[in-house]
Amino acid sequence: xxxxxxxxxxxxxxxxxxxxxxxxxxxxxxxxxxxxxxxxxxxxxxxxxxxxxxxxxxxxxxxxxxxxxxxxxxxxxxxxxxxxxxxxxxxxxxxxxxxxxxxxxxxxxxxxxxxxxxxxxxxxxxxxxxxxxxxxxxxxxxxxxxxxxxxxxxxxxxxxxxxxxxxxxxxxxxxxxxxxxxxxxxxxxxxxxxxxxxxxxxxxxxxxxxxxxxxxxxxxxxxxxxxxxxxxxxxxxxxxxxxxxxxxxxxxxxxxxxxxxxxxxxxxxxxxxxxxxxxxxxxxxxxxxxxxxxxxxxxxxxxxxxxxxxxxxxxxxxxxxxxxxxxxxxxxxxxxxxxxxxxxxxxxxxxxxxxxxxxxxxxxxxxxxxxxxxxxxxxxxxxxxxxxxxxxxxxxxxxxxxxxxxxxxxxxxxxxxxxxxxxxxxxxxxxxxxxxxxxxxxxxxxxxxxxxxxxxxxxxxxxxxxxxxxxxxxxxxxxxxxxxxxxxxxxxxxxxxxxxxxxxxxxxxxxxxxxxxxxxxxxxxxxxxxxxxxxxxxxxxxxxxxxxxxxxxxxxxxxxxxxxxxxxxxxxxxxxxxxxxxxxxxxxxxxxxxxxxxxxxxxxxxxxxxxxxxxxxxxxxxxxxxxxxxxxxxxxxxxxxxxxxxxxxxxxxxxxxxxxxxxxxxxxxxxxxxxxxxxxxxxxxxxxxxxxxxxxxxxxxxxxxxxxxxxxxxxxxxxxxxxxxxxxxxxx
Amino acid sequence: xxxxxxxxxxxxxxxxxxxxxxxxxxxxxxxxxxxxxxxxxxxxxxxxxxxxxxxxxxxxxxxxxxxxxxxxxxxxxxxxxxxxxxxxxxxxxxxxxxxxxxxxxxxxxxxxxxxxxxxxxxxxxxxxxxxxxxxxxxxxxxxxxxxxxxxxxxxxxxxxxxxx
Numbered sequence: 045x046x047x048x049x050x051x052x053x054x055x056x057x058x059x060x061x062x063x064x065x066x067x068x069x070x071x072x073x074x075x076x077x078x079x080x081x082x083x084x085x086x087x088x089x090x091x092x093x094x095x096x097x098x099x100x101x102x103x104x105x106x107x108x109x110x111x112x113x114x115x116x117x118x119x120x121x122x123x124x125x126x127x128x129x130x131x132x133x134x135x136x137x138x139x140x141x142x143x144x145x146x147x148x149x150x151x152x153x154x155x156x157x158x159x160x161x162x163x164x165x166x167x168x169x170x171x172x173x174x175x176x177x178x179x180x181x182x183x184x185x186x187x188x189x190x191x192x193x194x195x196x197x198x199x200x201x202x203x204x205x206x207x208x209x210x211x212x213x214x215x216x217x218x219x220x221x222x223x224x225x226x227x228x229x230x231x232x233x234x235x236x237x238x239x240x241x242x243x244x245x246x247x248x249x250x251x252x253x254x255x256x257x258x259x260x261x262x263x264x265x266x267x268x269x270x271x272x273x274x275x276x277x278x279x280x281x282x283x284x285x286x287x288x289x290x291x292x293x294x295x296x297x298x299x300x301x302x303x304x305x306x307x308x309x310x311x312x313x314x315x316x317x318x319x320x321x322x323x324x325x326x327x328x329x330x331x332x333x334x335x336x337x338x339x340x341x342x343x344x345x346x347x348x349x350x351x352x353x354x355x356x357x358x359x360x361x362x363x364x365x366x367x368x369x370x371x372x373x374x375x376x377x378x379x380x381x382x383x384x385x386x387x388x389x390x391x392x393x394x395x396x397x398x399x400x401x402x403x404x405x406x407x408x409x410x411x412x413x414x415x416x417x418x419x420x421x422x423x424x425x426x427x428x429x430x431x432x433x434x435x436x437x438x439x440x441x442x443x444x445x446x447x448x449x450x451x452x453x454x455x456x457x458x459x460x461x462x463x464x465x466x467x468x469x470x471x472x473x474x475x476x477x478x479x480x481x482x483x484x485x486x487x488x489x490x491x492x493x494x495x496x497x498x499x500x501x502x503x504x505x506x507x508x509x510x511x512x513x514x515x516x517x518x519x520x521x522x523x524x525x526x527x528x529x530x531x532x533x534x535x536x537x538x539x540x541x542x543x544x545x546x547x548x549x550x551x552x553x554x555x556x557x558x559x560x561x562x563x564x565x566x567x568x569x570x571x572x573x574x575x576x577x578x579x580x581x582x583x584x585x586x587x588x589x590x591x592x593x594x595x596x597x598x599x600x601x602x603x604x605x606x607x608x609x610x611x612x613x614x615x616x617x618x619x620x621x622x623x624x625x626x627x628x629x630x631x632x633x634x635x636x637x638x639x640x641x642x643x644x645x646x647x648x649x650x651x652x653x654x655x656x657x658x659x660x661x662x663x664x665x666x667x668x669x670x671x672x673x674x675x676x677x678x679x680x681x682x683x684x685x686x687x688x689x690x691x692x693x694x695x696x697x698x699x700x701x702x703x704x705x706x707x708x709x710x711x712x713x714x715x716x717x718x719x720x721x722x723x724x725x726x727x728x729x730x731x732x733x734x735x736x737x738x739x740x741x742x743x744x745x746x747x748x749x750x751x752x753x754x755x756x757x758x759x760x761x762x763x764x765x766x767x768x769x770x771x772x773x774x775x776x
Numbered sequence: 777x778x779x780x781x782x783x784x785x786x787x788x789x790x791x792x793x794x795x796x797x798x799x800x801x802x803x804x805x806x807x808x809x810x811x812x813x814x815x816x817x818x819x820x821x822x823x824x825x826x827x828x829x830x831x832x833x834x835x836x837x838x839x840x841x842x843x844x845x846x847x848x849x850x851x852x853x854x855x856x857x858x859x860x861x862x863x864x865x866x867x868x869x870x871x872x873x874x875x876x877x878x879x880x881x882x883x884x885x886x887x888x889x890x891x892x893x894x895x896x897x898x899x900x901x902x903x904x905x906x907x908x909x910x911x912x913x914x915x916x917x918x919x920x921x922x923x924x925x926x927x928x929x930x931x932x933x934x935x936x937x938x939x940x
Contacts (some may be wrong), residue, residue: 103879103916242875249880250868250887252816252856256880259815267810292799310798311819312806394820394828394881394915444818444881445915477821680875684921688878691917713825713913722906724919 079214081173082222083138084166085114087214091197093118093173094126096134099162100153100416101245102443102450103688104742105681108244109159110166112677116236117170117229118210119194123244132422132438151418151440154451154562156643156740159677163738164228171226173217180216181208231735240680257414257441258398258474265400265470266295267311268462269318271304272483274706275557276333277325288317297321300461307466311474327706333557335388335703339489345511345552346383346493354553356517356526363509363550364530367538367604370546373505378495380585384574385767388701389487389563390710392718395444396480397455401463402470408435409460414443416451424453425460447692448562452485478711485561486701488513492537492574496544501586501596506544508578510534510571513556529553536571536747541610541642542579542594543601558703564692565746568643576639576751577766580758590638590755591621605642612648612672612732613640619670619730624652633657634665635760639751646739647673651690651748654725655756660774662757664694664725669748672732674739679731685741686729693749695719700769785849789814790858800846804838805829807845808855816856816884820913827912830885831855835895837888839911856884859891866936867891870929878916885912890926899930 077089086094095114099106111122135150149161174194181199182189185206192201200207248254273281283304285297293313297306302325306317351362375381399413409431415421418440426433443450459473475483490512497505516522516529530551531538538549563569583593598614605613617640621627630636633656640650654666667690676682695718702709710716754765763772783795787807794812803822808814808831817840820828824839831840832854840853859865863872867890877883886909893900893908900908905926914922 101879105878242872243877245880246872246875246877247863249877249883250856250871251859251861251863252884254880255815256818258819259809261813261815310802310806310810312802312810313799315822392915394826394879394913395818396820443879445879447915474819477823477826684875684878684918687920688917691919692915694917695915712823713821714823718913718915719917719919720913721909721919721922724906724923727920 091209091211113166114170271323283323391449393445396475399459400472487563490570505546511552536568539604542597543603572747616670624668637755653752670730674736689745788852805840827885837892866932874925
């Protein structure tokens, strides 16, 4: 039985669906006649429906999905819903909320679960409101509820022609009990779900009304920047406060833990002052930390001796078994063997981390910030600063990209530390781009050794050893279940879908001095790069077509991936290949490559890449991506997410973070490149039809990109690229 | 906040005159954001390599993080806020019709860079679109839709010009 990070999240939260219905507010009509029908929905006198936003917007389109789901059940237009953003204080109004087992995903965004987790709760809340409005109308008109229906924001009594808009019914409806099990609109009658819906916040973006964390302004606020120590630094900082204070507009210079804060009247004053500090730290006797040395150690970790079980506290590096079947394949028996490598990566969100903090002088702490995890961040503040949870409120802001970066609370905790010093004065902590690239929670590097045996085009033996420092160990999210760590870190490897009668998948952890974090697709990106590149090598060794080889091995595969996901994968591989003209001839110097995956046992995705190789350079000309993520709520939004994930994968073909003496060498987009518009390939997205529940999409295509491109480059020029970032050797 | 009494600099932003008292070395970006409350231009790199801070000066796109207050003084700029607050400018309409934005952070730069591109080249080829928008980065990867929206904006601008 597989148990993954996402499944843990789902199981802890689907139980939360029920509480949506039991939390009608009791404060009845409010100022302006706004009538709350439940915690989530209210109706205004003019008939407008107000929806509380249970998910954050960071570009993935969650607000649009929430609007579509609610609008569907209430027969209104998604763009007409009045959207209300919530603070962590608002969550306390959910009855029994604090007592329940942490429905952490309220407000939270992540793990490609937004639609999955909203699909039933939001529709249920909206359907309950609909039934209350219908019941109010039926009582008023003295007709059976079964003769009433909703249409275009009104309740109608079909035979008599009577109608009333929601605003006219809300006061009566608000007095009714909230139905526990309202009827959801049947699939055949869906109007908005499954149809393309443009973003409900699109106009706010193009008119600059969309407000990000860094755009929040409070009266008399100040701005702050920090000089941070390199990794391995010891002792207190040395710095030149006078030089910083000489910058016009600088109002304060003080140490904050091991860093130094410069506060000013403008962002520029703070950033300039920080740069003039000349802050320095002793590095003491600590070894000079470079990523080159760390990655060499990681390479050696591939040859570590076997360990009986995973112990997160152990300093001994050992290979832990994650999955096994049949007879464990020995390296010496391999017919095909290969090693793969991936580097450290940064998130490089366009909006660097920032947080605005105000202590009110009486111990209450308010925070305006773009965080993916508002509730956990609030708890982190309480823990670190020994504050009462009730005295902390976070106002989560729209995020200018996150991709996992802003799950880490580090930048918020820094801002709170600075804000506490300035007790009473609001202060906004800014990160420069160099701060961002230099103090990320990085995607860890990985090394892979794979070996296999083949018979008649079938994989009979498979061995895969993953060496990669554990993210989970640093984050301690698994609490008392650390034995799950190897499985999380080797996701995409232990349940590779093609199976093998004899199989052994192992994981080697290597204690990592660098802060690690969750990066779009997480460890699956690296592990699937290795698996899908190796499968391509196996197909060639077996002299089979790469698509046929995959399909042949998927059929009847003995694997830990769930059967429904295997059939999804087979279908999307065929969809992508067919659309891409798989097998049709290409001119010299061009090539095609295929890669697919089952993501987290949920959704399946396949990508065909077409490349041109010229000398030592390659260009990705075209990507065709097919995805099956269950029911699609908004095809336009899904296509955008897939395009976005593909671009994320393309950027990672070229970028890499390296460390020298405890500092990242990369400080800007010039040395940490992300894809630019002229590099954008033609992209085609195919959405597999499905009646299954939504199973997630935001990260799913990312892991297909690197192997599809590597396989295409091999097809084009015969060079096998097994190390990211890709560099083609120019041949004479 | 801007000081009415002894402000050595003056800027015109979105058609309004602002006296500004700040260090002349301050980049225009931070004057706009921290002094004038214009948060449409965003910080992304401070080096002029990401385009998030783009504003218009006439028909020209300017990286406001690379222009000092001293240099900018006396000149007139348009931020995303000032393009058309209703969102009815042809480029904004094209953006909405093509459903371009994701997180939205870079989109002001994309839109204003497109306004500048179409002003100097009303019918750009795909290569000219690519070259014109090379300098604006989008980490969400909206590029495919940006390209479609620029083409559509060119059509909409034609129609606006011909009055239909």
